[in-house]
Every structure is written in structure tokens, then in C-alpha cells.
Amino acid sequence: MPGTNLTREEAQERARLLTVDAYEIDLDLSGAQEGGTYRSVTTVRFDSAEAGAETFIDLVAPAVHEAVLNGEALDVAAVFRDSRIALAGLREGANELKVVADCAYTNTGEGLHRFVDPVDEQAYLYTQFEVPDARRVFASFEQPDLKATFQFTVKAPSGWTVISNSPTPEPKDDVWTFEPTPRISTYITALIVGPYHSVHSSYEKDGQSVPLGIYCRPSLAEYLDAEDIFAVTRQGFDWFQEKFDYAYPFAKYDQLFVPEFNAGAMENAGAVTIRDQYVFRSKVTDAAYEVRAETILHELAHMWFGDLVTMEWWNDLWLNESFATYTSIACQAYAEGSKWPHSWTTFANSMKTWAYRQDQLPSTHPIMADITDLDDVLVNFDGITYAKGASVLKQLVAYVGMDAFFQGVQAYFKAHAFGNTRLTDLLGALEKTSGRDLKTWSKAWLETAGINILRPEIETDADGRITSFTVLQEAPALPAGAKGEPTLRPHRIAIGAYDLDGSGKLVRTNRIELDVDGERTTVAELVGQARPAVVLLNDDDLSYAKVRLDEESLRVVTEHLGDFTESLPRALCWASAWDMTRDGELATRDYLALVLSGIGKESDIGVVQSLHRQVKLALDLYSAPETREAALNQWTDATLAHLRAAEPGSDHQLAWARAFAATARNPQQLDLLQSLLDGTEAIEGLTVDTELRWSFVQRLAAVGLLDEDEIAAEYERDKTAAGERHAAFARAAQPSEEAKAQAWASVVEQGDLPNAVQEAVISGFVQPDQRELLAPYTEKYFASVKEVSDSRSHEMAQQIIVGLYPTLQVSQETLDATDAWLESAEPSAALRRMMSESRAGVERALKAQAADAAAATA
Numbered sequence: 109m110p111g112t113n114l115t116r117e118e119a120q121e122r123a124r125l126l127t128v129d130a131y132e133i134d135l136d137l138s139g140a141q142e143g144g145t146y147r148s149v150t151t152v153r154f155d156s157a158e159a160g161a162e163t164f165i166d167l168v169a170p171a172v173h174e175a176v177l178n179g180e181a182l183d184v185a186a187v188f189r190d191s192r193i194a195l196a197g198l199r200e201g202a203n204e205l206k207v208v209a210d211c212a213y214t215n216t217g218e219g220l221h222r223f224v225d226p227v228d229e230q231a232y233l234y235t236q237f238e239v240p241d242a243r244r245v246f247a248s249f250e251q252p253d254l255k256a257t258f259q260f261t262v263k264a265p266s267g268w269t270v271i272s273n274s275p276t277p278e279p280k281d282d283v284w285t286f287e288p289t290p291r292i293s294t295y296i297t298a299l300i301v302g303p304y305h306s307v308h309s310s311y312e313k314d315g316q317s318v319p320l321g322i323y324c325r326p327s328l329a330e331y332l333d334a335e336d337i338f339a340v341t342r343q344g345f346d347w348f349q350e351k352f353d354y355a356y357p358f359a360k361y362d363q364l365f366v367p368e369f370n371a372g373a374m375e376n377a378g379a380v381t382i383r384d385q386y387v388f389r390s391k392v393t394d395a396a397y398e399v400r401a402e403t404i405l406h407e408l409a410h411m412w413f414g415d416l417v418t419m420e421w422w423n424d425l426w427l428n429e430s431f432a433t434y435t436s437i438a439c440q441a442y443a444e445g446s447k448w449p450h451s452w453t454t455f456a457n458s459m460k461t462w463a464y465r466q467d468q469l470p471s472t473h474p475i476m477a478d479i480t481d482l483d484d485v486l487v488n489f490d491g492i493t494y495a496k497g498a499s500v501l502k503q504l505v506a507y508v509g510m511d512a513f514f515q516g517v518q519a520y521f522k523a524h525a526f527g528n529t530r531l532t533d534l535l536g537a538l539e540k541t542s543g544r545d546l547k548t549w550s551k552a553w554l555e556t557a558g559i560n561i562l563r564p565e566i567e568t569d570a571d572g573r574i575t576s577f578t579v580l581q582e583a584p585a586l587p588a589g590a591k592g593e594p595t596l597r598p599h600r601i602a603i604g605a606y607d608l609d610g611s612g613k614l615v616r617t618n619r620i621e622l623d624v625d626g627e628r629t630t631v632a633e634l635v636g637q638a639r640p641a642v643v644l645l646n647d648d649d650l651s652y653a654k655v656r657l658d659e660e661s662l663r664v665v666t667e668h669l670g671d672f673t674e675s676l677p678r679a680l681c682w683a684s685a686w687d688m689t690r691d692g693e694l695a696t697r698d699y700l701a702l703v704l705s706g707i708g709k710e711s712d713i714g715v716v717q718s719l720h721r722q723v724k725l726a727l728d729l730y731s732a733p734e735t736r737e738a739a740l741n742q743w744t745d746a747t748l749a750h751l752r753a754a755e756p757g758s759d760h761q762l763a764w765a766r767a768f769a770a771t772a773r774n775p776q777q778l779d780l781l782q783s784l785l786d787g788t789e790a791i792e793g794l795t796v797d798t799e800l801r802w803s804f805v806q807r808l809a810a811v812g813l814l815d816e817d818e819i820a821a822e823y824e825r826d827k828t829a830a831g832e833r834h835a836a837f838a839r840a841a842q843p844s845e846e847a848k849a850q851a852w853a854s855v856v857e858q859g860d861l862p863n864a865v866q867e868a869v870i871s872g873f874v875q876p877d878q879r880e881l882l883a884p885y886t887e888k889y890f891a892s893v894k895e896v897s898d899s900r901s902h903e904m905a906q907q908i909i910v911g912l913y914p915t916l917q918v919s920q921e922t923l924d925a926t927d928a929w930l931e932s933a934e935p936s937a938a939l940r941r942m943m944s945e946s947r948a949g950v951e952r953a954l955k956a957q958a959a960d961a962a963a964a965t966a
Contacts, residue, residue: 159200219244227327232302298376375410390799395714405436430497466491470589499652508542604647605640670709695963730956756793840872870911
């Protein structure tokens with residue numbers, strides 16, 4: 109574990125001193141099939157602004173054999189400490205450093221990850237370097253503004269393929285020598301190595317030809333729908349190159365579906381790595397294809413925003429991620445021939461709910477966070493950095509106009525290609541093209557934390573005509589412990605008026621767009637008009653704010669939420685209801701009733717699946733304990749009824765089958781799961797394929813109806829990496845003291861599981877129906893969490909810290925135990941943040957349970 113934590117001040121000083129020219133990196137991976145360590149030789153050429161200056165280069169390695177600076181050997185024992193090699197006596201101008209080290213393969217998804225496929229028993233490698241993990245593979249000046257060219261030379265086992273940022277060469281004696289890259293940052297360099305299966309094509313337009321490749325393990329090749337992936341990719345190339353007015357900046361574009369990936373994907377220049385769960389082994393709903401397409405487009409957008417033009421420091425990480433998120437969803441919404449023109453509905457109902465949740469935690473922060481060191485950025489890949497930032501960019505587009513926005517982006521790319529920038533560079537370009545002063549906007553939206561609430565205040569006369577209409581804006585107090593002050597902000601919103609037509613559908617009859625600022629904004633345009641059945645603030649979801657309905661609109665929506673003819677207003681109302689439930693303003697029982705009354709009319713499968721997740725979460729955490737079982741029975745009965753009523757073979761049928769499996773509880777329901785699993789009963793159109801089988805197996809294991817032998821037999825049917833994860837989940841889910849002790853020991857005490865298997869064990873361990881069985885682990889958690897944080901890599905520690913926190917033990921005792929731990933443990937800032945966020949979840953659940961209990965007795 110590297111302990112050295114690069115600070116912003118250190119990075120600024122190193123950037124002032126150094127200009128990095130080129131890296132030559134020679135890796136001997138010929139022993140990758142066996143694992144262990146590998147030889148890494150780095151030669152880096154750089155300029156120093158001062159003679160005699162001192163600096164350091166970053167490296168995480170079990171052993172450093174040699175370090176030669178300008179032809180003179182350094183005393184490795186003296187200069188190599190933790191994750192740094194000290195460099196003293198630099199020449200003014202050109203310098204050259206050579207470092208020879210043994211580096212280690214990992215199974216954590218950081219650095220050079222090594223995975224052995226149980227199907228063919230072959231090893232597969234890939235790199236993951238964001239934020240500071242290129243230093244696990246080669247010596248590097250590990251910060252985004254010290255760009256350079258990179259030339260990789262790799263020796264690999266015979267028959268393997270090596271892919272990197274540059275086009276793949278022909279190997280000679282199993283040695284692959286790549287051409288130097290353009291000037292890029294360390295964190296987007298990449299190597300993917302192994303006997304991967306590949307499919308190739310190209311993007312052709314107006315004389316431009318970009319080679320395209322898609323890679324996966326041979327054991328997944330039969331499931332690889334390459335043509336669909338190429339189609340989404342070409343759509344992105346068309347749309348982005350038109351909107352950015354800048355040709356794709358790299359020599360080729362490969363997409364590599366890799367195993368045990370911690371994130372969704374990573375924007376390595378020209379060699380994007382993507383989690384291989386996106387190669388679907390079984391039937392999935394269209395919502396899964398939509399999410400995969402958004403991921404593909406998100407990473408493609410990064411080729412320009414992030415790779416071509418890169419943030420100077422991690423303060424602007426949000427801009428990288430928010431821009432890629434906004435443009436990927438805009439591409440889905442607006443590109444000609446897109447399969448998902450409703451993508452803003454998905455955004456409103458999933459990503460924005462993530463943002464609203466994050467923005468109400470004690471760790472809330474401005475979009476442009478104050479990133480003082482690497483520990484700060486590692487925990488900042490959150491709902492504010494991605495979803496709130498993208499929401500605010502969407503509002504900025506509405507504020508300045510889409511044409512002016514993209515004209516500014518075009519000027520920005522041309523001015524800063526292959527360089528580094530700050531936020532002010534982009535805002536300056538947008539000010540020139542739009543004529544808007546964005547300094548005030550930026551200060552209000554990007555430099556303050558917290559969320560606003562918008563409410564309509566409507567008065568009518570005896571004839572039902574509006575006599576006054578005011579938009580009220582509130583800035584709730586920030587959560588305890590959060591930094592900053594509540595802030596009222598300028599919002600660009602639309603107000604939609606909806607009425608019931610002759611067929612009982614809610615249709616939009618009027619829409620106005622306006623700027624809202626301050627506590628009260630009068631809307632004169634609506635005065636004198638007939639009061640509509642529903643008034644929806646922030647219609648079309650232009651701004652970022654929690655929205656409340658007035659009393660009359662809430663009454664109509666409660667009766668007719670499923671009757672909106674368009675998916676986006678439905679999604680906005682669903683999201684508002686969910687937010688009210690989380691805030692304790694709407695009792696869980698009433699939220700459940702609302703969902704049950706409207707979900708049958710919901711056509712958008714992504715919204716349906718979001719509602720399934722939210723209802724499950726509400727029942728597990730926000731329902732009053734004394735009425736929880738009755739509510740779960742009510743929900744499970746409904747899931748089974750919808751499953752039986754759904755169109756055979758439809759996405760809705762599959763979604764309801766999964767929802768039913770998640771909560772099946774009484775003997776008849778569990779018998780049905782068992783019968784569907786063993787084939788003695790069938791539901792017309794429902795194919796119980798590999799992944800759906802595992803959903804049934806995991807639920808049956810969690811209620812004690814499958815033992816170890818039966819889980820092992822299911823794994824024999826699916827002896828793959830995915831099967832291994834599913835079986836690990838099922839074993840940990842079993843309701844016995846022995847199963848829990850074994851799962852806990854494998855994760856917390858032994859700590860040698862691969863990242864993906866550890867994640868599966870944690871997920872299986874935490875079963876909402878097993879609160880009493882899990883209660884003794886609260887004390888064990890607080891006794892071990894500090895040591896876990898100190899001894900594990902960031903990704904592995906975060907899985908444990910967040911995943912095993914006693915979230916299900918919703919009580920004041922859990923809050924008190926957390927407070928006592930925070931007081932005594934002296935945690936790092938990153939660990940304190942994760943613990944405080946987890947604590948906030950229990951505090952919110954307590955409030956919501958109290959509201960649900962009060963509703964039950966009202």
C-alpha cells in the first residue's frame with residue numbers, strides 16, 4: 109500500500125519545475141500466466157527549469173533494482189521511500205532518468221489487474237490507472253498536467269495479444285513495440301494483454317477512416333453483440349465530431365470488455381476498458397442496453413473532453429465527468445436514428461436521484477470541489493461530480509443556448525488541444541460565444557453546496573382562473589457537518605400545464621420558460637388563464653432542484669400519475685415522490701400505494717426498474733418495523749400479479765420476475781421460485797436463463813432453502829467468472845451463523861479475495877431479512893474498520909467500509925456507536941467521509957420510519 113499522498117501544492121511545484129517530454133516503458137509480462145511480479149524498465153526524458161533542483165518521481169513496486177539519473181547511478185536504498193524516488197541535482201534543461209523495478213500484478217482492479225478465467229484457465233490482464241495507479245506499473249510523474257508521449261514495449265506469452273493507446277503492431281519474437289502516443293496524461297495510458305477475442309471494423313466518413321476494435325474473453329465471444337456496439341459507437345462519432353467540430357484525435361478506437369472492473373468504464377486514449385458485465389450472457393431489458401450505450405458514448409466523449417484537453421488538477425474532475433455525462437445523454441436524445449430519444453427521462457429518474465441523495469449528505473460539497481490531495485479525489489467520484497454537474501451543464505445549455513454552448517466548446521478544443529486547462533478557460537470561451545456573463549452563474553452554481561426546493565404558490569378566483577402565480581425558492585440548511593451556507597440560485601426552468609383529456613390522459617396544454625431567482629419569482633404570463641389540473645415546475649427537467657407540487661396538483665397526480673402521455677413528466681413526478689419519501693414528507697406506506705396505483709401504466713422500462721429498486725429500498729429501510737412485513741407481503745403479491753399479467757416475453761415480464769425474486773417470502777411464493785428453477789412450472793414467455801436462475805438461487809439460499817451442495821451444483825452448471833461471483837453471493841446470503849462467519853472472515857480477516865468476488869460476498873452477506881443474525885457484526889465492524897482502511901488498497905477498503913457498515917441496524921444505538929468511533933479512531937479524511945455518509949443513511953432511515961409509523965396510527 110503506498111502511503112505517500114500527493115498534495116496539490118506538491119503537484120503545482122513539480123509542474124512549475126518540470127516539463128516532461130517522453131517515456132519509454134519496457135515491460136516483461138512473459139510470466140503473466142503464473143503471476144507474481146514482472147520487470148518494469150522506464151526511461152523518461154524531461155526538462156528542469158532550474159539547475160540543482162530537487163523533485164521526485166512516483167513508483168509503487170516491491171523492488172527497485174536501479175535508478176540512473178543523467179548517467180549516474182543513484183543509491184536506491186537511500187532515494188526510494190514508500191512510493192517515491194527522490195531526484196536531486198537536476199540539470200537545467202534536459203534530464204534523463206532510467207528506473208528498473210519489479211512491479212506486481214494485482215487482483216484489486218488497480219494498476220495491472222490479473223484475472224484467470226475459470227473456463228479456459230488463461231490469464232487476462234488490463235490496466236486501470238485513474239487516479240494515481242500508473243505508478244504501480246512504471247515510474248511516472250503522476251499528475252494530469254505533466255503530459256508526455258508514451259512508447260510501450262511489451263514482451264508477452266506466445267499467442268497472446270497486446271493492445272495499447274497506439275495502433276497494435278505485429279509482434280516480433282513475442283515482443284510488441286508500439287509507436288509513441290500523442291502528448292497525454294499518465295492516467296489515460298493503457299495496456300490490455302491476453303488471449304482476447306476481437307472483432308474489427310472502421311468508422312468511415314468524408315475521407316476519414318478510424319479503425320475500430322471490440323475485445324472480450326473467448327468465453328464471452330458467443331454473447332458479444334459487436335454490431336450493436338459498433339452502431340452506437342458510429343452514432344457517437346457522427347454526433348460528437350459535428351458538435352465539437354474537431355476530428356477524433358487518436359489513431360484508432362478500441363473498446364475492451366475486461367473482467368473484474370471496478371467502474372463502468374475508463375477513457376484510456378484510444379483503448380477504452382469497459383466492465384464485461386456489459387456483454388450480456390442472458391436476456392436483459394432495453395434499459396440495460398440504454399445504460400450500456402450511455403457508457404459507450406460517455407467514454408467516447410472523453411476522447412475530446414478529458415483526453416485531448418485535460419484538467420490541470422483534480423479540482424476540475426467534475427467537468428470531465430459532467431461534460432461526458434451531459435453530452436452522452438444529449439447524443440442519445442438528439443442524434444438522428446437514436447434508439448433512446450427518451451434518455452432525459454432515464455437521467456431524471458436515475459442519475460438525478462443519485463445527485464439529490466449525495467447533495468443532502470454531510471459530505472456535500474461544491475461541484476468544483478476543493479481537492480487538496482489524492483485522498484480527496486479518490487472519494488470524489490460521486491453523485492455531485494457526475495450527476496449534479498451534468499444537471500448544471502444542462503441548465504447552462506438552456507441558459508446560453510445550445511448553439512452558443514457548442515460554439516464555445518469548439519473554440520475551447522481548438523485553443524487547448526493536447527494541453528491542460530482550468531474551468532475559467534471553458535467559461536471564457538462560452539462567454540464569448542453567448543454574450544452572457546457567467547461569473548455570477550459560476551459562483552452560485554459551481555462554488556456552493558446544497559440543493560434548492562421550488563414550490564408553486566397559486567391563487568385562483570371563483571371561476572378557477574389564476575389571479576397570481578409565484579415560484580417560491582428555498583435553500584434548506586446544509587446537513588450537520590457540511591461546509592458552506594445555504595444558497596439561493598438562479599434557475600432556468602420551464603413550467604408545464606397539464607390537463608386531463610377526454611380519454612383520461614394528462615396532456616400538456618401550455619409551457620413557458622423563464623428565469624427564477626431569489627425567494628419569490630412572479631409569473632405574470634399565467635395570470636388570467638384557467639388553472640390546469642397539474643402544474644409542474646421544472647418541466648423538461650432543465651434545472652437542478654427538488655420540486656414540490658401544490659395541493660391540487662398533488663391530488664391529481666396521486667390519482668393519475670400513470671396517465672401522463674409523455675415519459676419525462678411522469679419521471680419527474682415519480683422522482684419528486686421518491687424524494688419526499690426519503691425526506692419523511694411522504695410515508696412509505698403512501699409511497700407504496702402511489703407506486704402500486706401507477707406503475708401498471710408506466711411504459712418506460714427504465715422507470716419501472718427504478719421504481720422496483722426504490723420500493724425495495726423504502727420497504728427495507730424506511731418502513732416502520734411493526735408494519736414492514738405486511739408492506740413487503742403487499743408488494744410481493746403485486747410483483748407476482750404483474751409478472752403473471754405481463755406480456756409474455758416482454759421486458760416488463762423479465763423486470764417483474766426479478767422484482768418478485770428479490771422479495772418472495774411466503775411458502776407458496778418460494779415454491780414457485782423453486783418450481784421455475786427446476787422446470788416443473790413455467791410462466792408463458794419467461795425464459796429462466798442463466799442470470800435469472802441465479803436470481804432465484806440467491807433468494808432461495810437467503811431464506812435457507814438451498815444448501816452448499818445445491819449452490820455448488822448450480823455453479824457446476826455455470827462454471828464461469830460470473831457463476832463464481834453469483835455462487836459466492838449465495839453462500840454469504842445463507843441465514844446461518846456459520847455462513848456469516850465464513851463470509852466475514854474471507855473479507856475482513858483474510859482479505860485475499862479478488863475485487864469482484866469480495867464485492868459479491870459483501871452483497872450476499874447483507875440481507876435485509878437477516879437483521880438479528882447480522883446484529884453482532886456491528887461491534888466487529890467498528891473494531892476492524894480502521895485497520896481495513898489502513899492496510900487495503902482504496903478500492904478494496906471502500907467496498908468493505910461502505911458495504912459492511914451496519915446500515916440495516918436502524919437505531920439510535922448505531923448512530924451513537926458511529927459517533928463514538930469517529931471521536932476516538934482518528935480516521936483519515938477519506939475514511940471519515942465514508943463513515944459520515946453511512947451514518948447519514950441510518951439517520952435518514954430513522955426519520956422516515958418515524959413518519960411511516962405516524963401515518964399508520966393517524
